[in-house]
Each structure stands twice: as structure tokens, then as C-alpha cells.
Amino acid sequence: MQKNYREGGVGMFDAAPGTYVVSAYFDDNQVDLVYCNVLGWQVGKDRRLTPMCLDHRAAQDDTWFVIHPDGRVESNDGRSWSTKDAWVTEERRARRAAA
Known part of the structure; x- marks a missing residue:
């Protein structure tokens, strides 16, 4: 089993059904x-909130993204988008600018 050096939390609560960590x-x-x-x-x-997922690697990147049941996308660095399409468009633009 892989060791996890992340500090333990002080509490947990359920996520709303339809909440996902997403990677593009x-x-x-x-x-x-x-x-x-x-x-x-x-x-x-x-x-700070950390998503608990079946794949423990889903939220280990420096920046991760969550899609909420209402379609909003939020990043752990404070950015947010009203739709998944708006987020994908900005991610595509950022990756092209970095290339």
C-alpha cells in the first residue's frame, strides 16, 4: 500500500450526488x-477542503477541478467557471499559450 504523507483532517461531510473531480x-x-x-x-x-474519491490520485495535483451538480466548475486555487464548456475553453487557451 502506498504511503500518504498528507496530514489528517479534523472532519468530513458528504458530497452532493453528481460532484466530480475532473481532469482534461x-x-x-x-x-x-x-x-x-x-x-x-x-x-x-x-x-481547506479536500475531495475524497475512490482514486486517491485524482486530487493530488497542485491544481484540481471539481464539477458541481449544477454545472459550475471550481478549482482549488479559487478560480471558477459557470459551465464545463467555459472551463474547457480557458484550459485549452492556457495550454496553447504555454506551448
Whole structure:
């Protein structure tokens, strides 16, 4: 079993059904979205929320994204988008600018 050096939380609460951590993978003009169901939220000592998923690697990146049941997308760095399409468009633009 892989060791996890992340500090333990001080509490947990359930996630709303239909909440996902999502990752976008781009190949030319095509985008592949990978979803991981969020089962709950862990509250850290610093009051940060971490999504609890079946795939523990889903939220280990420096920046991760959550799609809420109402279609909003939020990032753990405070950014947010009103729709999944708006988020994908901005991610595509950022990746092209970095290339």
C-alpha cells in the first residue's frame, strides 16, 4: 500500500450526488475529460477542503477541478467557471499559450 504523507483532517461531510473531480487531456482540438466521483469532503486543520474519491490520485495535483451538480466548475486555487464548456475553453487557451 502506498504511503500518504498528507496530514489528517479534523472532519468530513458528504458530497452532493453528481460532484466530480475532473481532469482534461488535450490532443490537438480534441479534449478527453476524466471524471472521478467525489464521495465526501475532508476538512483540514487549516479549513481547506479536500475531495475524497475512490482514486486517491485524482486530487493530488497542485491544481484540481471539481464539477458541481449544477454545472459550475471550481478549482482549488479559487478560480471558477459557470459551465464545463467555459472551463474547457480557458484550459485549452492556457495550454496553447504555454506551448
